Amino acid sequence: MFCMTGIMNRIFIQLDFRKIFIGDLSFDFAAEIIIRTLLMFSMVLLVLRLTGKKGVRQLSIFEVAIIIAMGSAAGDPMFTEDASIFVSLIVFAAIIILYRLITFGASKSEQFEKIVEGEPLYVIEEGQFTLIDDNSHTFAKDEFFAEMRQVGIEHLGQIKTAILETNGNISFYYYPDEDVKYGLPVQPKVYGKKSVQVPSPGMYACTYCGHTEKLEESTAHCPSCKRNEWVKAINTIRIT
Numbered sequence: 001m002f003c004m005t006g007i008m009n010r011i012f013i014q015l016d017f018r019k020i021f022i023g024d025l026s027f028d029f030a031a032e033i034i035i036r037t038l039l040m041f042s043m044v045l046l047v048l049r050l051t052g053k054k055g056v057r058q059l060s061i062f063e064v065a066i067i068i069a070m071g072s073a074a075g076d077p078m079f080t081e082d083a084s085i086f087v088s089l090i091v092f093a094a095i096i097i098l099y100r101l102i103t104f105g106a107s108k109s110e111q112f113e114k115i116v117e118g119e120p121l122y123v124i125e126e127g128q129f130t131l132i133d134d135n136s137h138t139f140a141k142d143e144f145f146a147e148m149r150q151v152g153i154e155h156l157g158q159i160k161t162a163i164l165e166t167n168g169n170i171s172f173y174y175y176p177d178e179d180v181k182y183g184l185p186v187q188p189k190v191y192g193k194k195s196v197q198v199p200s201p202g203m204y205a206c207t208y209c210g211h212t213e214k215l216e217e218s219t220a221h222c223p224s225c226k227r228n229e230w231v232k233a234i235n236t237i238r239i240t
Helices: 001-016 017-021 025-049 061-079 085-108 111-119 141-151
Strands: 121-125 159-164 170-174 202-206 210-213 230-232
Touching: 025 061, 025 085, 061 085, 061 141, 085 111, 141 170
Parallel strands: none
Antiparallel strands: 121 159, 159 170, 202 210, 202 230
């Protein structure tokens, strides 16, 4: 133990912290880095403003790719002495032109827009998940439950339709209070009580697809998705 401590102390003493943290950086180039960073950051903000977007949640996959490309073009000139800012400006100009051309093409062709931007996905219809049989789409159910809880949704029976938009937002359309039905609960404590065995007769929801039905004390398979994991369904109305 003492031997290891001594070795670590010697290594610590021998470390050249100036080389690690400063290296060959001169005061003049440090000042240049500050100027380069301010210029490139301003250029990134300018290009983002030209897209007309107000926030990250409004960005499509295509626009996120544009931002990644801009970040790569802006990063090197900020701290690399041999990287010219003018080269990055050429890249930015090419990105803006490409963005304008693609958005123009998307405005003229609905099919082209779907290829570039994607299309909205129906996640819930009539209080039940719809993407369970479509292997081309995947979504994290826990994250989706979190989205529902943030807008005051307690269970799937309150939702008539939920649409996952191309920018990542989710649009919810609710049942009127008098039409709310039994649904799969989304609160962690309630959803966590799922089980293969049905402990007592009552209304239950399939934890996989959200299908609800009245079950007796037994093991049952969901007629919609063929799974056999259930949780007690609830039918409370939304509190707004």
